[in-house]
Amino acid sequence: MAKMRMNKAIAAAIADEMRADESVLLMGEDVGAAEGVFKTSEGLLAEFGPDRVRDTPIAEMGFLGVAVGVAAAGFRPVAEIMFAEFLGVALDQIVTEAAKLRYLSRGTYPVPLVVRASSGPGLGFGAQHSQTLETWFTSTPGLKVVVASGADSAYGLLRAAIRDDDPVVFFEPRALYGDREEVVTDPDRLPLIGKIRTIRSGEQLSVLGLGQTVKLAHAAVEAAGLDADVIDLATVVPWDVEGVLASVQRTGRLATVEANPYTGGWGAIVAAEISTRGFGRLRAPVSRITAPDVPVPYAKNLETEYVPSVDYVARQLSSLVKTDRTPSPWWEETAHV
């Protein structure tokens, strides 16, 4: 156990995996000499040298392709994408190459690649540097999609992702890089990809967060004085249906808290599946608390409004428990039939 900030926990996870396995590499823009623009690779170039910690040109399509190739040839590259939006210019290499090579070679060219990307709103980076983009990857079989929710989950899940034999897209909510918490560094106690993390338990409802909304959901539950399960989904693909169902079976209510636009957000697939498989147990419709369907605005007051706040989430959860109806979001009245 050690208390550290999330960016340091990420550097520690990469360093520990690089020490444990010579095939682990780190590559990306300014990951070496500059030690990462978010200081997620501090000390790594000094310890492991430029063969294993490699600065790349600003060419995401090119260096992610290189990462796919070096992975198919037996290494375990961790490729850093500075802002998740830069994945857009490299999408082919992830969804059409990395995700398919094992399948198309009948297992002879696996791609044990981790693509790390900082993501999410809240720091005033504007519309093109603030999105949570996990939904770009969730409908591509062959990929795994993981999101860190703080220093501890970042450390554990990143080590698990590096050890995973399949390509993993790993999101790091930028707003949490400075967050400090106790981190379990015991390699025998690493979390499993594909499992929820239960933050606290309660009986009134289940509240599911991902990435930067996990602590937010927790704070909202406390603020509202609710007796709730607070769950970190952690892995979006393959997500822990059984784990969420088990919680809903006890509580009979589920709300998702999402830092992304409503349409197509990760909560949509969760809501569909739990509504189907948990129908007999649900006392209320699954409620999704999200950002509105707009690009992330820059002005401080607007961006603050865009991301669900503790107060807003607390109000929505209280309303859900009180009425057993899904409350309308703040930006519109939603009609129910």
Next chain:
Amino acid sequence: MSDPEQAERELSRRAQLSEPVERLRRMMEIRHTEDLIKGLFAGGLVAGSTHTCQGQEAVSVGIAASVRPSDAVCCTYRGHGHAMALGMAPEQVVGEILGRTTGCVGGIGGSMHLSSRTIGLMPTMAIIGAGIPIAAGVAWAAQLRGSDDVAVSIFGDGTANIGAFHEGLNIAAVWRLPVIFVCENNLYGEYSPLATTTAVKDIAERATSYAMPSAVVDGQDLDAVASAMGVAVDRARSGGGPTLLEMKTYRYSGHSRSDPATYRPEGELDEWLARDPIDIYASRLQRQGVLDVDAVAALRADIEAEVDRAVETAKQGPEPDRSEMFAHVYAS
């Protein structure tokens, strides 16, 4: 055929390419297989599309004869000829195109996705340019291991205009990676003549931007291909970094099975047919006294009969079980 038997056969077919007569035979095999594949599509036996390489056989065989099975080859969807040159048997190629378990990846891939790790053939890729940085990555792996293996990236002239080409060549040059970029310039990117899409006449000129050695090569002459490849492969193996080779060649067919290639100027195909790679190489072997006219004809008749049988065998192959679609999506 079991996997080890299959592997042994592929490696033995590869080793045969040290013999000039086998190189000629392999080009004839590719030509006839591609002709029959066109027929299979025309006959409605298979779906989707296919991209054949009649006219470009010297490039395939010249490359395969210049690299070893531990080297990696990363190529595009016009890959049947390269796969066969590298050692894949015609029935594995045709079986794959027919979607049968006898195909190289059990019918899961189809015409555009052939693969065999035994002979270094990564899954052939249906996305223009994708394989260029991937080949650079495989070359980086060899460099990191201190091995003298190389990677070969094969693509068409149309690829020279996509971002991955430029990003991949740049990284390969900056990192001095052991990779050979082989552009098969067959004058058309899909349906469009090169001059309508590309500012340079020779794709090889693009290497200048990346301070990379390059060469324009007669892609219809197997010996010229092998010789240029030899120089580039030696450079890569000895730490000299990447090379861009441009093979001037021609596809006798259209871009894909649905393309009748009516955009070609009259007479162009005939000019290229007069420089057919199989004829050029056969004539050379005759001049050298290796084969006479009758022996060339016998060789052709022999290999064509063999390919005919292989295609018939492939047609009899079983369809994959539905459980196969769930295999190898993830490691476990």
